[in-house]
Amino acid sequence: MKIFNKITNSYTKKTPFVAYRKPNGDAISGFFMNDDSLFYVDDFTEKGFVFAPFDNQQKAILFPKETSEFILEDLSFDSIDFKESEFSMNENSKEHHIKLVDKTIGEIINNDLKKVVISRKEALEITDFDLIKIYQKLLQSYKNAFVYVWFHPKVGLWLGASPETLLNIEKNIFKTMSLAGTQVYKNTQNVVWKSKELEEQQLVTDFIESQLTGISSNLKIDKKETIKAGNLLHLCTKVSGELDKNSTLKTLIRALHPTPAVCGLPRENAKKFILENEQYNRSFYTGFLGELNFQKNKIASKSSSLFVNLRCMNIIENNVSIFVGGGITKDSNSKKEWEETVSKSKVMKRVL
Numbered sequence: 001m002k003i004f005n006k007i008t009n010s011y012t013k014k015t016p017f018v019a020y021r022k023p024n025g026d027a028i029s030g031f032f033m034n035d036d037s038l039f040y041v042d043d044f045t046e047k048g049f050v051f052a053p054f055d056n057q058q059k060a061i062l063f064p065k066e067t068s069e070f071i072l073e074d075l076s077f078d079s080i081d082f083k084e085s086e087f088s089m090n091e092n093s094k095e096h097h098i099k100l101v102d103k104t105i106g107e108i109i110n111n112d113l114k115k116v117v118i119s120r121k122e123a124l125e126i127t128d129f130d131l132i133k134i135y136q137k138l139l140q141s142y143k144n145a146f147v148y149v150w151f152h153p154k155v156g157l158w159l160g161a162s163p164e165t166l167l168n169i170e171k172n173i174f175k176t177m178s179l180a181g182t183q184v185y186k187n188t189q190n191v192v193w194k195s196k197e198l199e200e201q202q203l204v205t206d207f208i209e210s211q212l213t214g215i216s217s218n219l220k221i222d223k224k225e226t227i228k229a230g231n232l233l234h235l236c237t238k239v240s241g242e243l244d245k246n247s248t249l250k251t252l253i254r255a256l257h258p259t260p261a262v263c264g265l266p267r268e269n270a271k272k273f274i275l276e277n278e279q280y281n282r283s284f285y286t287g288f289l290g291e292l293n294f295q296k297n298k299i300a301s302k303s304s305s306l307f308v309n310l311r312c313m314n315i316i317e318n319n320v321s322i323f324v325g326g327g328i329t330k331d332s333n334s335k336k337e338w339e340e341t342v343s344k345s346k347v348m349k350r351v352l
Helices: 002-013 091-110 131-141 195-213 249-256 267-277 334-349
Strands: 017-021 027-033 048-052 061-064 068-074 115-125 146-152 156-162 165-170 173-184 216-221 225-229 232-243 288-294 303-308 312-316 319-328
Touching (some): 002 027, 002 131, 091 115, 091 267, 091 319, 091 334, 115 267, 131 146, 131 156, 146 288, 165 249, 165 288, 173 195, 173 319, 195 216, 195 249, 232 334, 319 334
Antiparallel strands (some): 017 146, 027 068, 048 061, 048 288, 115 319, 146 156, 165 173, 173 232, 216 232, 225 232, 288 303
């Protein structure tokens, strides 16, 4: 495929690019910049590809459409056989995460916090790094995810397979989702969710509804459903509506990001707790990325398609950082929360 060669050439020459396949898609798209200029989003009226951090006070990076070559290609490559690598577990990391979760549970019980999403960064070392092979493994393994590779020499190299849509909007009609609750897929159709996961997911749905009520109309909230992402299952509620004429895309994004699925409730209090206690910089993990005000041709209407940056990794030479987390409520069990992050880390470890 031409696009894989283009990825290799751009990465070798250290010029910025992104390549991505939308969930259940059969085509791969890419923006390839001509030089290593660094552009930022100002008010979300720009056109191109956006890559935004978790902290919504920090600037989002833009690959502008007018200074990039856009490629769209049908996806095809030879199937890859691969064995899962075994990575040793860091006991200090385990102890630290369990302590932090216990502290978070205490904070929720004693204060007005309802939920906090606590995450960790896991450092791994790999040999024989092959960017295209890793990306193709992600594409092959996670067909119903937003699978991407993003690079800017002044920022870094990121890959991911996200199961969560932040926002799809065409003209003023939008779709989003409430995604929370996790369990390992055990090859059965009879999935049972415990009250902790059901409550956690309902908190996210209620937040989204309250945030959107003042800026939209015709709000429709579907019934909960179970969706599969790799080896994991999640609870999902689809939400749709119509953005008011006096509201903007920026208003909508600010209302949703960061969602309680990656931050917590109340949002500002949870975010403050995360920034003060996680002891590492999330950077673009739990931020969002995707097409911004994009028009594939003159006939098509302008649309934005944004995804939460979950199940992702940051690679510097042979050093990989994997990011995983989980929603903590008053009913959480710290050891089970640790085990959930271990399950989530396998999404990225499978392809390394």
